[in-house]
Amino acid sequence: MRAIRVFLSRLFGLFRTERLERDMDEEFDFHLQNEVAENLRGGMSSDEALAVARRRFGGVAQVKEAYREAHSLPFFQVLWQDLRFGFRMLRRNPGFSVLAILCLTIGIGATTAVFSWIEGVLLRPFPGVAHQERMMAVAGTYRGVAGAPGDSTDLSWPDFQDFQKNCKLIDAFIVDRITGVTLAIGDRAERARGSVVSANYFDALGVRPILGRGFEPAENFGRNAHPVTVISYQMWKERFHSDPAIIGRAQLLNGMPHTVIGVAPEGFYGTFVGWAMQFWVPVSMQERFSAGEYKLEDRGAPWIEGFVRLKPGVTPQQAQAEMSAVARRLENDYPATNRGRGVRLFPLWKTPFNNAGTLFPMLSVALAVVCFVLLIACANVGNLLLVKAFGRRHEMTVRLAVGAGRGRLLKQLLTEGLILSTIAAACGLLVANWCRNLLPLLLPSRGGVTMRLPGEIDWRVLVLSTGVCLISAVFFGLVPAVQSSKIDLVSALKAESGGVVGGSRRAVLRGGLIVVQVSLSFVLLVGAGLLLKSLGAIQNTSPGFTTHGVLTTWVDLTAAGYDTERARYFQDALTDRLQSLGGVQSVAFARVTPFGYIGYSSAPIAVDGYVTAPDEDATVDYNEVGPGYFATMGIPLVEGREFRRADNETAPLVAVVNEVMAAKYWRGRSPVGSRLQVKGRWMQVVGTAKVSKYRNLAEARKPFFYVAMRQNVNGLSLNIRTSLGPDAATKALVREIHALDANLAPGEVITMQEQVDRTTAVQRVAVTMLGVFGGLALLLAAIGLYGVMSYTVSQRSRELGLRMALGASTSNLLGLVLSYGLALTAGGVMLGAAAALSLTRLMGNLLYNVSPRDPLAFGSAFVVMAIAALAACFLPAYRAARTDPVRALRQ
Amino acid sequence: MDNQKSDVLHGSLGLMVLRTLDTLGPQHGWGIARRIEQISGDALALNQGTLYPSLLRLEQMGWVASKWGTSDNNRRAKFYSITRAGKKQLLAEAKNWERISDILGRFLKPSKESA
Secondary structure, three states: OHHHHHHHHHHHHOOOHHHHHHHHHHHHHHHHHHHHHHHHHOOOOHHHHHHHHHHHHOOHHHHHHHHHHHHOOHHHHHHHHHHHHHHHHHHHOHHHHHHHHHHHHHHHHHHHHHHHHHHHHHHOOOOOOOOHHHEEEEEEEEOOEOOOOOOOEOEOHHHHHHHHHHOOOEEEEEEEEEEEEEEEOOOOOEEEEEEEEOOOHHHHHOOOOOEEOOOOHHHHOOOOOOOEEEEOHHHHHHOOOOOOOOOOOEEEEOOEEEEEEEEOOOOOOOOOOEOOOOEEEEHHHHHHHOOOOOOOOOOOOOOEOEEEEEOOOOOHHHHHHHHHHHHHHHHHHOHHHHOOEEEEEEEHHHOOOOHHHHHHHHHHHHHHHHHHHHHHHHHHHHHHHHHHHHHOHHHHHHHHHOOOOHHHHHHHHHHHHHHHHHHHHHHHHHHHHHHOOOHHHHOOOEOOEOOEOOOOOOHHHHHHHHHHHHHHHHHHHHHHHHHHOOOOHHHHHHHHHOOOOOOHHHHHHHHHHHHHHHHHHHHHHHHHHHHHHHHHHHHHOOOOOOOOOEEEEEOOOOOOOOOHHHHHHHHHHHHHHHHOOOOEEEEEEEOOOOOOOOOOEEEEEEEOOOOOOOOOOOEEEEEEEOOOHHHHHOOOEEEEOOOOOOOOOOOOOEEEEEHHHHHHHHOOOOOOOOEEEEOOEEEEEEEEEOOOOOOOOOOOOOOEEEEEHHHOOOOOEEEEEEOOOHHHHHHHHHHHHHHHOOOOOOOOOEEHHHHHHHHOHHHHHHHHHHHHHHHHHHHHHHHHHHHHHHHHHHHOHHHHHHHHHOOOOHHHHHHHHHHHHHHHHHHHHHHHHHHHHHHHHHHHHHOOOOOOOOHHHHHHHHHHHHHHHHHHHHHHHHHHHOOOHHHHHHO | OOHHHHHHHHHHHHHHHHHHHHHHOOEEHHHHHHHHHHHHOOOOOOOHHHHHHHHHHHHHHOOEEEEEEEOOOOOEEEEEEEOHHHHHHHHHHHHHHHHHHHHHHHHHHHHHHHO
16 A cells, blocks of 8 residues: 555656755755854854755765655656657757658558557458467368368368267357458449358358347258348448348349348448458359259269367367367268268468468568568667767767766666667658558459458557567667777777777678668568569460450349340350451350469269279369360360250260370370260360460369350359440440340459459569568668768768878779678678578469579669669768878878 | 665664654754754764755655744745644654564663673
8 A cells, every 4th residue: 555655656757856956955955044044043154054965965966866766666757758859859950860760660551550460361361250370271172182272172062061070079050151242233234242151150250230130940950941131231221221121131142032030230241351242142152152053962063161260279180180080981972972082271371272372372462572681671770879889979878987887887778779679660650540441452343343461450450560670779779889888998088089990890780780681682682682583484385275356244143033045045146246346366265264263173083995094083174165265265176076056955964074084094096086985975176276265374284174054053243355445345245235134244354364363363462562672672782882982972072082182093992982882782692692592492382484493583683773772882982982082191 | 876875874764853843842843953953963964955855745645744834034944744644654663663673672782791
């Protein structure tokens, strides 16, 4: 109690310093005057009386200091003093302060922005969802292969239920399969994104609908038996104008009225990194949302993407082991469908089926890059502080001479560093806040909808940034402190007039900082060069089909309630109408457009005369394409013919294989005319196509084949080869579609080039990011080098003058200074090259057709660095060469 | 600064101050200093100034209250008086002090005899 009382009264004492001084003066004065009066009465002279009174009182100044100390909290008072002094120092050197704070703001701002992206996109990507730290993504594997985005398979509903039944370490199994529907019918179809989810979805995620209810367990079962939907807050607000009576109303989804049973809370966007979901439907409605393919009872029909939540205390390894054991049992029990199928858990940031998996390598590189920038910025500010500390050498020496403890000086320097980094951290947070929503702007939008990839500045990010700020503050404080603690009082005071100063220790420290900066920038430059070369390599890779003059879009007939019969009739009619337009060369429907999100079908195949090895994977991807597909896409045929309209339901089944498949299964013989078995049906091969890229530019050449869409599942993707631009083509397309059905509209119309570019977006963002930060780093390093060089020259002007007086030529001096600068650069480059050799390996999966040790990237980084270094050193060297020996020596 | 030493000093000095205020009633700093010197004679070489931080601490503990008033010679002066908590503390401290000096006294006597 007493302690608290004392603390409080001292705390208040902090704010009453003026009154304290007045009172103290008056009280002590009163005391001394009484004492003097007493002494005078005792017979002393007035001088003597005062002296004795003072002596008996003790040193007035010391007593006052002791009194002040007792009056408040000395720690805070000293801190307050240091803060005020620090601010004064910063105000006195505005140029220095602004430069230092700017450097640091860039460093801390960039780091915080990347922290916030990692937090909001990778670590805790689902706002409003409880226990994300225990959530993992679950995907299927086939013959042990999974992991790379696009390579994972899905799970079937019967398998999923078996996992759910048999895994004891897992709290909740959540199905979450993204799907889309066409909502508004106008000039352009407006897509709404939604998910087919298990009935436990909302309960397991801890999300409570603000109106109505979530799903009930029974809604998992019964083919198309539960046309109910929960809509997002956004959709409720925008489409239904926040209608409080929305529950129970019907909304047409994929041609079937669904009853709205709930509205999700504001700020819940579903569980798909990259896109905000607008509605959710239960598993029982799967058929409606997969273009009429009923998969709920088929163990061999994988379609489920999802999540699991581990029980508290269960490690991912334990859960993985348990699930793999169940998967092995399923392999035994159902060899026909499950042989070779496994299951794999992924941390959320490696989720293979949403954008987390694609963004993870990019954000890791971004994190490394901003850490480099931060280090460079710190080194730069450290150098600036060294220069300033040198200017303050006199101040420090005097302070030490009059008795300041070295600890006290250190405290002050640390406080100054802290002020700098705190201001910079505050500015950096502002910068990061602005950059929070920058990520989607770098990535392409789809159909006018930008991705939802917000950075999240929560307490974890704040703690990290504060840590960065504190560490940098300590660094700044210590750099000048290292040298001020070495001050030798006598020599420092004597050498006050200047002359041969700047001990070698300081020069080494400054040089060291420059070497670090140069090496870090060099690493960034190499990284940027590698990515640039890789991007060039990707963009120079031919996809194997025409990207210019080919447009792609879709017409969703299932959503409009068409059955297969009507859909086929419509597609033929539309194809005819479009083909008769001027400027349109050819038109073809297909199930999958290359490089899209929709996955290819894949099936085990058999070929006469080809024996499959026991452990060989005999499944091959294929696409269902309409007549004229190869002509439209510009995929050349090596031999045979492509599909015709006559290849219909009643005609013999036909297929086209690609050249890789032909080489593998027919071994040099022509496949045309022979048979191919797909899913138990024999088809006649009618043509061989050139190999092309199917999912992305980086993929390897692989076997692939095409079947006639007419004889298989119908598709909705529409490809048009035309000289019209996307806008003109959209107008014509809308006109023609409306002529057939006024209620239909096409989806987003884009060129195939755009379609391809969307898959390289991540690489381009990485290049942009490394380019910007690499340039920034180079600039910072050049400024640092320039600073050191000019400083060295100004400090050595006497030496330079002497050299000149002794006969050194201008070019001698120029060379002397330049060689010092270039030596520092060379040191940095060597260090940087060594670091880059080991670091660029980590970029492996961002690089395409480029070795991480690509000599061109290293060479150009070296050239750029050398030019920057020359530019930074030249002005100081030029100044050195123009030293006036007379003036320099007289100084 | 050597804290331990000054604390001991402040401890006993505080006790003297409390005792002085208890017997004389409200006093200004100089009056307290004079009184302590009178009682201790020349035995205590005290810097009068040290009294003031000590008074401040006693006030922060709530054992002493201060008030500005007018002195005998008509000048503004700060007067200190003992509070009720201060009186309690004085009683406790005095008892404690007697006990300690009693024990110490007993310790020191026999050692003199044996020498």
